[in-house]
Amino acid sequence: MNDAAPLNRYQLAELGSLLAEPARAAMLLVLMDGSARPAGELAQAAGVGAATASAHLKRLLDGGLLGVHAQGRHRYYRLADDDVAAWLETMALPRAARPLRIAATDPALCRARTCYRHLAGELGVALCAAWLESGWLQSRGDGLRLQPLAVDALRQAGWPLPVTERLLRLRGRACLDWTERRLHVGGPLGVALTDAMLDADWLRRSRDSRALLPSMAGLHQLTELGVCLK
Amino acid sequence: MNDAAPLNRYQLAELGSLLAEPARAAMLLVLMDGSARPAGELAQAAGVGAATASAHLKRLLDGGLLGVHAQGRHRYYRLADDDVAAWLETMALPRAARPLRIAATDPALCRARTCYRHLAGELGVALCAAWLESGWLQSRGDGLRLQPLAVDALRQAGWPLPVTERLLRLRGRACLDWTERRLHVGGPLGVALTDAMLDADWLRRSRDSRALLPSMAGLHQLTELGVCLK
DNA sequence: GCGACACTTCGGCCTGCGTCGAAAGCTTGC
DNA sequence: GCAAGCTTTCGACGCAGGCCGAAGTGTCGC
Numbered sequence: 001m002n003d004a005a006p007l008n009r010y011q012l013a014e015l016g017s018l019l020a021e022p023a024r025a026a027m028l029l030v031l032m033d034g035s036a037r038p039a040g041e042l043a044q045a046a047g048v049g050a051a052t053a054s055a056h057l058k059r060l061l062d063g064g065l066l067g068v069h070a071q072g073r074h075r076y077y078r079l080a081d082d083d084v085a086a087w088l089e090t091m092a093l094p095r096a097a098r099p100l101r102i103a104a105t106d107p108a109l110c111r112a113r114t115c116y117r118h119l120a121g122e123l124g125v126a127l128c129a130a131w132l133e134s135g136w137l138q139s140r141g142d143g144l145r146l147q148p149l150a151v152d153a154l155r156q157a158g159w160p161l162p163v164t165e166r167l168l169r170l171r172g173r174a175c176l177d178w179t180e181r182r183l184h185v186g187g188p189l190g191v192a193l194t195d196a197m198l199d200a201d202w203l204r205r206s207r208d209s210r211a212l213l214p215s216m217a218g219l220h221q222l223t224e225l226g227v228c229l230k
Numbered sequence: 231m232n233d234a235a236p237l238n239r240y241q242l243a244e245l246g247s248l249l250a251e252p253a254r255a256a257m258l259l260v261l262m263d264g265s266a267r268p269a270g271e272l273a274q275a276a277g278v279g280a281a282t283a284s285a286h287l288k289r290l291l292d293g294g295l296l297g298v299h300a301q302g303r304h305r306y307y308r309l310a311d312d313d314v315a316a317w318l319e320t321m322a323l324p325r326a327a328r329p330l331r332i333a334a335t336d337p338a339l340c341r342a343r344t345c346y347r348h349l350a351g352e353l354g355v356a357l358c359a360a361w362l363e364s365g366w367l368q369s370r371g372d373g374l375r376l377q378p379l380a381v382d383a384l385r386q387a388g389w390p391l392p393v394t395e396r397l398l399r400l401r402g403r404a405c406l407d408w409t410e411r412r413l414h415v416g417g418p419l420g421v422a423l424t425d426a427m428l429d430a431d432w433l434r435r436s437r438d439s440r441a442l443l444p445s446m447a448g449l450h451q452l453t454e455l456g457v458c459l460k
Numbered sequence: 461g462c463g464a465c466a467c468t469t470c471g472g473c474c475t476g477c478g479t480c481g482a483a484a485g486c487t488t489g490c
Numbered sequence: 491g492c493a494a495g496c497t498t499t500c501g502a503c504g505c506a507g508g509c510c511g512a513a514g515t516g517t518c519g520c
Contacts, residue, residue: 007322009256015321016249026239039497052479054498073487073496087320090313091245092237269467282509284468303466303517
């Protein structure tokens with residue numbers, strides 16, 4: 001999309017009409033974290049029936065706002081590209097919460113659509129560096145993958161089995177953190193890791209901001225797991 | 231608008247529905263250049279009657295996309311703020327044609343609404359870095375100032391006297407280039423510098439986009455002036 | 461102040477599209 | 491293969507909202 005010519009009024013209106021339905025808006029909001037989700041889940045999130053959801057997803061797909069990836073009897077939908085994510089964030093997120101987005105100069109470097117939910121900052125960078133170093137995190141053709149060895153360690157550290165199993169399946173993205181200028185883990189894997197750390201109380205949300213601070217226990221555990229924090 | 235909380239599905243849908251009508255989209259497209267226009271003109275641009283246009287403008291106004299300024303029997307409408315402009319540009323303009331828009335994280339750093347006219351990109355950054363380093367460009371309380379030494383050098387490089395004298399008087403802004411993430415020269419000084427380089431044929435506009443490319447002569451001269459380009 | 465002009469509000473018509481249930485693809489697992 | 495599960499397509503219904511002409515409000519020029 002958005003190849004060469006500026007959009008005309010009809011194309012722009014078409015784009016707006018895609019957003020104009022609460023059901024579709026809900027789907028897009030859910031997908032703003034960069035995740036890919038099956039149609040059924042999106043139907044539930046939007047609060048509509050499967051038939052209606054399917055129609056909406058088709059429109060979003062045809063309109064270039066979503067991409068789809070069929071896997072078995074599921075079809076996973078996600079935001080089409082960074083432009084779409086940036087577009088949604090521009091208006092949907094308050095300025096303070098808007099992720100810093102790497103410009104298109106090196107799209108391969110950072111395809112992460114958002115840093116909103118996943119672990120960034122000093123901790124995220126340290127974690128990414130340590131685990132890439134140790135091989136717990138490996139870069140493959142389709143993105144970053146957490147290796148079984150790492151997942152085992154996390155489970156022994158007390159994380160629930162369903163969580164750790166999910167981590168094995170999720171794909172991460174190498175995401176450049178502006179403040180640190182170094183890579184950290186983004187994408188669904190990054191989100192899941194962050195969520196799990198919050199659940200395990202390794203990480204706590206600070207009261208007023210969206211900063212995530214490691215707890216004493218988390219700090220200890222992370223050090224055990226090879227993550228070096230100053 | 232967009233003060234604190236992320237938009238919910240209904241607010242996002244409302245936003246989309248504002249865009250969803252060709253007539254409203256046409257109005258917004260016309261206003262994307264930053265101009266303020268009376269209702270009648272926008273009605274004509276949208277190709278609808280005055281009554282219809284008025285209704286559309288009211289919706290856009292209530293929705294926070296437009297601002298209005300009454301003057302005599304005219305009411306001048308314009309885009310509400312930079313977020314709205316950025317939002318429209320994200321999808322309506324191809325990447326290459328998108329003005330560089332400064333992130334809001336540090337409004338004091340760069341108040342320039344657009345970097346459209348002044349030198350940005352790799353060259354702008356290199357120039358700014360080199361001249362700050364050499365002291366040709368100095369940061370004072372009221373902004374960036376080109377020093378006499380630099381102006382002398384430019385004049386010796388063939389720039390006309392009126393141009394170089396003007397450069398001495400103009401104030402620049404430190405402007406964060408989104409793609410390079412480093413400082414470059416903005417503000418009136420930045421614009422004047424760019425214009426002068428275009429006049430001197432150090433820079434040329436590329437045919438289809440807004441990109442500015444250094445000519446062979448310009449490249450040579452800039453190197454002489456301490457600007458290191460890879 | 462009176463007409464001309466710019467714009468908004470009001471009322472009625474009509475199309476577009478979101479909604480759902482039912483049924484028809486496809487894929488998986490036994 | 492056959493049944494179960496996820497997703498899409500089809501057909502029918504109902505409402506939101508865009509459109510215009512006409513009338514109302516406010517401003518300018520003489």
